[in-house]
Amino acid sequence: MKLQQFRYLIEISKHNSISKAAAALYVTQPSLSKAIRDMENDLEITILDRTNKGVVFTKEGNELLFYAKMLMEQTESILYHFKKKKATDITRLSISSQHYGFAIEAIANLMEHFTKRKYELTIREGKTIDVIDDVCTSRSILGILSITDLNKLFFERYFISNSLVFTPLVTLKQRVFIRKEHPLARLQSITFALLSDYPCLTYQQDDVLLHFAEGVIKVDNVMKLVYLKDRGTMNSLLSNTDGYNLGTGLIAGKYTDRNIISVPLEDANLFQLGIVKRNDVVLPEEILLYIDFLKKALANSTPKNEEL
Numbered sequence: 655m656k657l658q659q660f661r662y663l664i665e666i667s668k669h670n671s672i673s674k675a676a677a678a679l680y681v682t683q684p685s686l687s688k689a690i691r692d693m694e695n696d697l698e699i700t701i702l703d704r705t706n707k708g709v710v711f712t713k714e715g716n717e718l719l720f721y722a723k724m725l726m727e728q729t730e731s732i733l734y735h736f737k738k739k740k741a742t743d744i745t746r747l748s749i750s751s752q753h754y755g756f757a758i759e760a761i762a763n764l765m766e767h768f769t770k771r772k773y774e775l776t777i778r779e780g781k782t783i784d785v786i787d788d789v790c791t792s793r794s795i796l797g798i799l800s801i802t803d804l805n806k807l808f809f810e811r812y813f814i815s816n817s818l819v820f821t822p823l824v825t826l827k828q829r830v831f832i833r834k835e836h837p838l839a840r841l842q843s844i845t846f847a848l849l850s851d852y853p854c855l856t857y858q859q860d861d862v863l864l865h866f867a868e869g870v871i872k873v874d875n876v877m878k879l880v881y882l883k884d885r886g887t888m889n890s891l892l893s894n895t896d897g898y899n900l901g902t903g904l905i906a907g908k909y910t911d912r913n914i915i916s917v918p919l920e921d922a923n924l925f926q927l928g929i930v931k932r933n934d935v936v937l938p939e940e941i942l943l944y945i946d947f948l949k950k951a952l953a954n955s956t957p958k959n960e961e962l
Contacts, residue, residue, distance in 0.1 A: 655696055657729065659689050660722040663701070666690070667719055670708045677936070685934035693718075745940055748776035750788035751798035753857055753885040755906030756955045760947035762909075767943065779885060781857065789930055790816050796941055798948070800902065802828075802925040813930065822928040824952055829903025829916040833893050843918040853878040853897040855888060889914065902927060904955035916957060927952070 665675040672690075676683040694701050701715035711719060745768065751757040761777055778788055788794040801809050801820065813820050830844050838844050838852075854876045880897060882888050891897050893913040902925075903916035929945065931937065937945075 655693060657725075659693050660725055662686055662689050663693070663719055663722045664726060666702070666709060667711065670710075672709060680936045680938055682934045682936060743772065745771055745773040746775075747773070747940055747944070748778070748788075748794040749796050749798070749941075749944070750778040750780065750785040750794040752782060752785060752800065753779050753888065754798060754902070754904070755885070755909035756904055756951040757798050757948065759906050759909045759951040759955075760944060763947040763951070764940075764944050767947075786812075786816070786818070786930065789818060789932060792932070792935075795931065795935060795937065796944070797930040798928075799930060800925045800927045802923045804923060806926070817933050818930050819933045820928055820930045822926040823949060824927050824956070825924060826902060826904075826927065826956070827924055828900050828919050828922040829957070830919050831892055831899040831901055831903070831914055831916050832897075833895070833913050834915055835913075836896055836898070838898075838917065839915060841917060843920050845920045849898055850877060853880050853895065855880045855882055855891055855897045855899045857882055857888070903957055904952070905957070906951060906955045 662675065662679065662681075665679055666672060666686075669675045669678065672686055673683050676686040679686065690701055697718070699714040699718070700712050701718060702709045703712055749757075749761070758777070761775065765773075765775070776794070778784070778794060780788075782799050785794075785797040785799050789797040801822075809820065812818075830838075830849070832839055836852075838848055841848075856879065880891070882891070888899060889911040892899060893911040900919065901916075903918075904910075905914070905916060929948075
């Protein structure tokens with residue numbers, strides 16, 4: 655049994671309804687019902703009787719509820735003792751994303767919207783596999799990533815097997831990020847052949863499978879390759895060297911170095927940029943608001959000759 659199941663039990667007792675408890679917990683009703691059935695199977699008891707007017711705790715269910723409340727009180731006491739602070743009315747959100755300036759712009763707009771409330775926002779930038787793992791393990795309620803034509807089928811199967819849902823927000827073509835002074839900067843479009851003399855800057859790292867690379871490239875064909883870990887270093891090198899990066903082509907105003915531009919790539923792959931979440935999680939109002947800000951940031955960042 656998990657501590658989360660006891661929380662579910664207590665919430666059901668408050669509402670005498672599985673559907674209302676699910677809404678309060680931001681989980682789906684089937685997920686909550688399954689959690690209770692799992693407890694009943696583990697303990698070999700019946701916890702709830704379902705009626706037309708809702709649910710009623712059985713005698714054994716009430717006994718379990720007593721222990722659940724006692725356990726949660728002890729848990730809260732432990733948290734209070736070690737954190738040394740009382741619970742407050744605070745908005746807590748955690749979001750994971752690949753290295754996108756527009757995602758940070760949306761966070762800035764959300765912070766401005768939250769001016770009059772207390773909040774704790776956790777923003778994690780990382781590789782594709784990190785974003786997915788954060789969402790799978792509930793470290794983050796939402797992930798932001800892209801899927802290309804090359805890995806779309808792989809990810810469709812991967813998301814299903816990990817109980818995740820991917821929602822595309824925009825479909826674009828890969829573009830080339832370079833600095834304004836780059837020898838190729840004045841071209842209307844760039845070919846892979848023209849890029850062969852210049853260093854390729856990429857977030858692909860370590861032993862990450864090609865499917866999980868943020869900018870999918872065939873490294874065997876690249877003569878000069880630089881692996882990076884953070885967006886700040888990427889911006890600095892793009893702005894001050896003749897290196898290039900294959901990416902979204904989205905320029906997020908002040909959240910992207912002003913000396914960086916994006917140029918269309920010939921024979922570019924299509925990709926979908928979107929959000930990923932667990933299929934048993936109902937997104938709270940604050941996250942839905944963030945998604946609205948995200949869509950606006952995407953629209954503002956998209957090159958003029960690209961269509962959302």
